[in-house]
Amino acid sequence: MKCVVAGSNVKVLGKAVHSLSRIGDELYFEPVESGLALRTVNLSRSAYACFLFNPLFFQQYDAEAPKEDSQFRCKIAMKSVQTIFKSLSTLEKTVEKCRIDLNLERSRLVFQLLCKYGITKTHKLSFQECESLQAVFAKEECVAILKAQPKLLVDTVMNFPATLEEVNVTVTGERVLFRNHLEEEQDITKLMVTEMSLAADEFDHFEAQEDISITFCLKELRGLLSFAESSGLPINIYFNDPGRPVIFSLDDPVLEVNFVLATLSDEDTRPHEHTVSGAKKRCPPQADTANSTFLSDDIDAYMIEMETTGLEEKQELPADMPSCSTERGTHHALDCFQENSGSDTESEEDIPGTPPQKKFRSLFFGSVLSPASRGPDQTLLNQEVLAEASDEDEAPK
C-alpha cells in the first residue's frame, strides 16, 4: 500500500490522529479500496472512533495489498503516530507532503514528511498485523437524530469544567438539555451543576420520537468536537434509549467520521426497558459497587474486535516491550477461535479448554441481539473483553 497526502490535508490527517489519540492507545490502520480507515477503541471499550478517508482525500492512493490473498491491516502505538503529527502548527507551516508506505521486508510502516527547505522526516514504525476493528451500530434504528453546526456544540461543551467526566443530554419536546451527570454518592451541595438548554431550532435537524435522556463521557466527545470545529463539518448525532450507544458522525465527500460512545444505562428508573445491558449480571464483583458508571462497560456488547496471530512472524516489535508479550498471549487465545472459524470443519482443530468459535462469535453478536443467547461461556467473555471502569486511565493491558 502507498499513499500521499498533500498540502492542507496533512493537517487534517494530523487533527484526526489527535482526535483519535484522545480515545485509544492503539491506532488501527486499515487501507481498503474505499479509502484509508483509521480507528481506535479505548481501553474499557466504551468508546470507538473511526475516520475513513476517501481515496480522493489523497494525492495518490493505492490500497493494494502486499499479498494477494489477504488484506493488510495493522495496529500501531498511538503515541508514536502522535509524535509524527505532534505540532499542528508545524504541520501547517512546514510540511508539504506526507507519504505513507508499507515496507514489508522490514515490517515497518513508513511515514515520511516532506517539509520545506528540502528537509525530510522519516518515521519507521513497527506494527502488529491484526484483524479489523469494527463497532456494531445502526444509525437508522435510532429514535433521535440531531444535526448541529460544530460551533453550537463547542460553545455548549465549553461551559462545562474540563474535569467533568460525563455529561447528560436530555431531549424533551422541542428542547435539548445538556447538564453535568451527577453520581448518586456525590454530595450535591458541594457541586456546581451546569445546565444548558438549546431550542430545537438551533439545530439544523431535530428529530426525536420520544423524550430521551442519555449520559456519556465528555472526554471522547471533545476530541471529535475539536476536529469538527477545525473542519467546519456539521455533526450528526444519533441516539436511542439509555444504555445503547450514541453515535456522532461527520460526513464529507472525502471523509467520514464516526464516534460511538457508550451511554450509561438507566436501570434504576427503567429496569425493564433496557434489555441489552447485562453488565451487572456478567460481572458479579462489580455488581455490588456498581453505580451506573460501571455500566458503561456495556459497550463491550457492541464492540467486536477480532485479532489474530496467524501472521505472527510479521510482528517485529522489540522484545523489551512488556505490553507486547502480554498481548500475544491474548492473541493466542483468540487465534484458536479464528482458526476454527476459518475452516468450516470445526472438529479439525480441537483445542482443549477452548469453546468452539461460533459460540464466541455469537457471544459478541448475541449480546447485541439478545441476552438469552449468552451461555456457559460468560467467564470467557469476561476474560477477553471485560474491562475496568471506563472512566479511568488504565495501565497498559
Add this chain to the structure above:
Amino acid sequence: MPLSSQAEAGDEQYVLIASLDNVRNISNILKAIQFKDHATFLATSNGIKVTVEDSKCLQANAFIQADIFQEFIIKEDSVMFRVNMTVLLDCLSIFGSSAVPGMTTALRMCYSGYGFPLTLFLEEGGVVTVCKIKTQEPEETLDFDFCSTNVVNKVILQSDSLREAFSELDMTSEVMQITMSPDKPFFRLSTFGNSGSTHCDYPKDSDMMEIFQCTQTQTNRYKISLLKPSTKALALSCKVSVRTDNRGFLSLQYMIRNDDGQICFVEYYCCPDEEMAEEEP
C-alpha cells in the same frame, strides 16, 4: 564557610565589577546552560565564561563578552569562582522573570576575590536589592581538547529547523545518532525508540543550511539525556553550528541574540556513546 568570614568590601576592593542595564541579557544566557546546580565562572578581560558540566561527558560554556556589560572592570588576569546556579538565577530574577515592556532590572555584579561572596546589586524602579551568594572552591573544568584543526565535519544551520527536530525527539530512544556525510544523506539525525526509528534529513543545499563542510562520512551516537539540556540553548538561538572531530566528539555552538541585539555564544561539548550497536538502516 560562614557568611561573616566573607566580609564586605568597598568598591576599590572588588577584583571584578560588571554592570549591565538589563539583567535579562545575562539571565537568559545562563538559563541556556542551567542543567546542573553548580557553575564555574572564569572572568578575564575579554568577558566571563560560565561552565556547567555533567557526568564528565558533557560540558556547556556560555560566553558573555565584556562589551555586553556597560561597565566591566577586572583587576587581575583572571578571576575564577564557583556558585550555585539555581540560587544565582533566583537572585537575578528577584524582581520577576517575565519581561515587562519598559521595565528592566539593572545589575551590578561585584566580587572581591577568593573567599568572598558574589555580591549582586539589583535595581528596578528605584528599588535596590542586594544579594550575596557564597562562592565555592572552583573545580577544574574538563578539557575536551576539541581543536578546530581536528574538525572533520561541520554544518551551520538556522536554529528553527533544528528546533523542530529536537522538539519531536523520541525520548524512548536512548541515543541520538548524528550522521554527517559529503554524500547523501548529508546531515541526518536519527533516533531508535520503542516503536520504531525516526530520521530527519537535511539536504546540503537547503535554505536552512548556511554552511556545509563535510569531508568524510561519520556516524556517531550521543546519549539523548546528555543532548537534551542543549535544547534550552537551541530555543534561544538563531543559528547553530554542529561540528564533530576525528574522535567523534560533538560540538554544538549556539548563536544567541539578546534583547538588545547583541550576540553571545553558548557551546556544548558532548562525548560520543562508546557502544556503537549494529546500525539500523
